[in-house]
Amino acid sequence: MNVILFNSLAALAYGGVGIAILVVGYVLTDLITPGKLHKLIWEDRNRNAVLLVSANTLGSAIVVTSAILSSDSEIGLGAGLLSTAVYGLIGLGVMALSFLLIDLLVPAKISHMISDSEPHPATWVSASAHVAIGLVIAAALT
Structure with a gap:
């Protein structure tokens, strides 16, 4: 019974860290667009x-999931939560950097196309980069 209680509390704690990372990702995306x-x-x-x-949410979730799976249960719950938060923030930072680099390198500003009411193919480039970065960071954790 103690194992079930501990694992339930751990799941809630990891869920809290995951939600926090997703909220930070939303705020960060809001700031750069x-x-x-x-x-x-x-x-x-x-x-x-x-x-x-x-795409940012999916990329963040991929990083957080991989960070949780790669956290060693022997290091303890606190260290696992901390490593998940740190890796999640690294993933968000790299996603934001990739957005800014793509925006800098392409002839038109993707950041302005995102606020355009007409669907624009360049948004897919940035969105794909978010998911790809999430996968790359996740692979680095395994």
Whole structure:
């Protein structure tokens, strides 16, 4: 019974860290894109913004899941939670950096296309980079 209780509390704790990373990812994405994501997504129903936030969420979840799976149970719950948070933040930072680099290197500004009401193919480039970065960071953890 103690194992079930401990594992239940650990799952809740890891869930809390995962939610925190996803919230930070949303805020970070909001900071690097023009306009307010809340308005773009829920009021304007902007597909470009939805795609970018969805990809960021998936990339973040991939990193957090891999960090949880790679945390050694012998190091303890606290250290496992800390490593999950650190790796999650590293993943978010690298995703933000890739967004900014792509935006810098392409002829048009992806950051402005995301706030455009018309779906734009360049948003897929940035969204794919978010998921790809999540996979790369996840692979580095295994």
